[in-house]
Structure formats: C-alpha cells, structure tokens
Amino acid sequence: MVPTEFGCLLSAAATQKVCELIKQAAVLGHPVGHSKSPVLHRTAYQLLGAPLNYEAIDLVPEQCAEHVARLRSGNWAGSSVTMPLKDAFVPLMDEVSARVRQLGALNTIVVREDGTLFGENTDIDGLVQALADFSMTAADQALILGSGNTSLAALQACAELGVEHVTLVVRSVQRSRRAVDLAKELGLHPVVHEISGITRELSDQLRLMPLVFSTLPPHAGDEWVPAIGSGNGILLDVAYDPWPSKLAASWQGQVISGLHMLVHQAVEQVRLFAGAAWDEERRVDVTNAMYDSLGLARHQ
Numbered sequence: 001m002v003p004t005e006f007g008c009l010l011s012a013a014a015t016q017k018v019c020e021l022i023k024q025a026a027v028l029g030h031p032v033g034h035s036k037s038p039v040l041h042r043t044a045y046q047l048l049g050a051p052l053n054y055e056a057i058d059l060v061p062e063q064c065a066e067h068v069a070r071l072r073s074g075n076w077a078g079s080s081v082t083m084p085l086k087d088a089f090v091p092l093m094d095e096v097s098a099r100v101r102q103l104g105a106l107n108t109i110v111v112r113e114d115g116t117l118f119g120e121n122t123d124i125d126g127l128v129q130a131l132a133d134f135s136m137t138a139a140d141q142a143l144i145l146g147s148g149n150t151s152l153a154a155l156q157a158c159a160e161l162g163v164e165h166v167t168l169v170v171r172s173v174q175r176s177r178r179a180v181d182l183a184k185e186l187g188l189h190p191v192v193h194e195i196s197g198i199t200r201e202l203s204d205q206l207r208l209m210p211l212v213f214s215t216l217p218p219h220a221g222d223e224w225v226p227a228i229g230s231g232n233g234i235l236l237d238v239a240y241d242p243w244p245s246k247l248a249a250s251w252q253g254q255v256i257s258g259l260h261m262l263v264h265q266a267v268e269q270v271r272l273f274a275g276a277a278w279d280e281e282r283r284v285d286v287t288n289a290m291y292d293s294l295g296l297a298r299h300q
Contacts, residue, residue, distance in 0.1 A: 022051045023075050025273050028059045028067065029082035034241050036262060036294060037080050043293040044270040044286045050277035052077055061088040068092045071111050077273040079109040080266070083217070086149040093119040103156060103182065105149040107265065110272045120272065123153035126265030127213070127236065128160055130256055133299050136211060136234050141165040143209040145228065145247075147176035150215035150238055155179060157213075159186040167206065168192045169228065198227040207231040214238060214247055222246040236261065260299075263290045 027037035033056065041054040059067060064085060071079065081089055086105040090096060093109070096119035100106045106119040131137070142163045144154050147170045158166055166188045170176040173192050183190035193202065210233040214221055218239045221228070229250035237248045240258035248255045267287050271278050291298045 022053055023077040023273075025052055025054045025077045025079060026057045027054075027080040027082060028057050028085055030058055030060045030084060032056045032058050032082065035082065036240075036259065037082075037266060039293050040263060040266045040290045041080075041270060041273075043289050044267070045274065045277075047286060047289050048270075048274055048277045048279065048282065050274040052273060052277075059085060061085060064088045064092060068117065071109065071117060072115055076111045077275070078111050078269070080269055081107050081109060083149070090119060093117050095119070097121065099124060099156065102185065103149075103152040104178070105152055107153075108269050108272060120268075121153060121156075122265040122268035122272075123150065123261070124156045124160065125268045126261035126263075127154060127157040129264035130236060130260035131157075131161070131211075131234070133260065134234060134254060134256055136161075138162045139211040141167070141209065142211040142213065143167045143169065143206055144179075144213045144215060145169050145221060145224065146215040147179040148215060151179050151213070152182055154213040154215055155183050155186060155188065158188060161211075163188060163211070165189045165191070167209070169195055169198070169206070169224075171195060195224055195227060203227050209233050212236070214245075216247075218242065218245065225250050256299075259294060259296055263287065263294070263296070266290060 027035050035056050038054055038056050045052045086107055090104060090106055094116040099121045100119045103121055106121050107123050108120040110118040112118055139161050142158050144151050144166060147168060166183055168176055168179060168190060173194055176192055180190050180192060207230060212231055212233055212235045214237040218241060225246050229247055230252050232253040234254045235251045236256040237245055238258040238261060239245050243257055288298060
C-alpha cells in the first residue's frame with residue numbers, strides 16, 4: 001500500500017491510476033532555475049482543482065526535439081517556453097496560431113487531446129494586460145529597447161494598443177531586421193537607432209516617450225541608462241531578477257516590472273493547459289492568487 005498526499009493508503013495499481021490522471025506541464029529554458037512560473041502555475045491549479053503537476057526543466061535548443069517526443073508520448077498538458085527556445089520549437093509544432101506565424105516565436109506549447117502540438121504566444125496578452133492594469137490602454141507612439149524575440153511580442157502589443165510610430169533602440173541595426181520587417185507588416189512606422197549612436201538631443205527626445213518596453217535580458221540594459229534612463233512615461237521592463245534593474249531604478253515615470261507581464265501571460269497558459277478545469281468566471285480569482293503567490297500587489 002502507498003500513502004497519498006491525502007493521508008490514505010492506496011494499492012500500487014490505484015496509485016498508478018491516480019498518477020495517470022495527473023497531467024504534466026513545465027517551463028522550459030536555459031537557465032530556468034530562477035523562473036517564477038512553477039509558483040504561479042501550481043497556485044492556479046490548486047485553486048482550480050486541476051490535476052496538473054508543473055515543474056521547471058533546463059533545456060537547450062539541441063534538446064527541443066527530444067522534449068517534443070516526450071510531449072507526444074507522455075501524459076502532458078503542455079509547456080511554457082522561455083529563452084533561448086522561443087523560436088527553436090516553432091518548426092516542431094503541428095500547428096501554430098496566427099500570432100506565432102507572424103512573430104516566428106512561441107512561449108506556449110499545448111498538447112491537444114489527439115496528441116498533436118499547438119504553438120501559441122501569450123507574451124502579447126501579458127504585455128497588454130499588464131499595461132491595462134496601469135491604465136495604459138492606448139498610445140500613439142512607443143519605444144522598444146532590444147530586437148530579440150520579446151521585442152517581437154512588444155511590437156504586436158503596440159499594434160493592439162493602436163501605436164502608429166515605434167522607435168527601436170538596438171545594439172546592431174543589422175541584427176534588428178526581423179523586428180523592423182514585423183513592425184512594417186503590422187502597419188507600424190519603425191525608426192531604428194543603435195545605442196552607440198544616441199546623441200544628447202535624441203536622448204532628450206526619447207525620454208519623452210509615453211510608453212517604453214525594455215525587452216533586454218537582466219543587466220543587458222545597465223550601460224544604456226545614461227542614454228535612455230530617467231524617462232517620464234510608462235516603462236514596462238520585462239526583466240524582474242534582479243529587481244529593480246538599473247534602468248527601472250533610474251526611471252522618473254511609472255515603472256512596471258516583468259512580473260506583471262509574467263502573471264498575465266501565465267493566466268492564459270493556465271487557461272490552455274487546465275482544460276475542463278478552467279472556469280472563465282474565476283479568471284480574476286486566479287490572477288489575484290498568482291499575484292499573492294509572488295507577494296506582489298496588483299495595480300488596478
């Protein structure tokens with residue numbers, strides 16, 4: 001007989017049956033030990049009474065195909081995907097959303113009932129909803145720092161917010177081509193500047209931007225502070241560890257940490273992973289419970 005978490009004894013066969021009912025999910029990335037996703041997802045599934053187990057798995061791009069095989073053969077609900085895997089999984093999906101086709105990057109893999117894999121990107125929902133919590137629901141211009149996969153989600157968020165003119169500040173104009181092409185495809189009017197070429201006059205102009213997304217990894221924007229810092233608009237800095245970043249600490253306007261985005265994109269993932277256990281009427285309860293699990297106050 002095997003003891004369960006409920007204190008009762010089950011036979012090995014019964015225990016195996018219970019395990020078969022519990023689906024698996026995980027956040028994938030490298031490194032991934034710092035991720036808050038396990039705390040968020042476990043909190044949500046406990047609240048919903050959803051039979052899901054969620055963990056963190058350190059994975060590099062070369063291991064993506066191996067993980068896809070596990071998803072197809074095991075009792076999986078799906079996976080959350082973070083750096084540096086957001087584009088590596090795309091060609092391994094059976095189907096992807098219109099967002100993923102447009103961005104070329106995903107952050108969510110859903111294992112359907114028939115075993116096929118569906119790729120989605122909920123980072124956009126995370127960005128838009130985090131801004132909505134701080135009363136930013138529309139803007140005519142925005143500044144994006146960086147040109148990686150998260151910047152692509154920020155561009156999509158800009159389109160949903162009605163932004164017309166977007167400025168990208170990047171390390172290399174040559175490496176920002178993908179972001180520029182996407183901006184044009186979304187109907188935005190992009191202008192690109194290399195951080196090394198920011199003049200004092202341009203710096204003063206950028207500080208007046210009403211909306212700024214920093215999509216830079218932790219510490220990557222530290223040296224950008226003299227040119228970009230001390231703005232007076234809303235800054236959504238996707239980084240959250242360590243916090244505050246040097247950029248966030250220098251900011252004079254409203255600052256939103258990446259944890260707010262993380263919570264809201266995770267809510268959408270929970271909706272996709274939980275299946276029949278999801279209750280749309282409990283979305284606010286789930287969201288607030290996730291905030292509480294991080295000791296974070298929700299701004300509304």
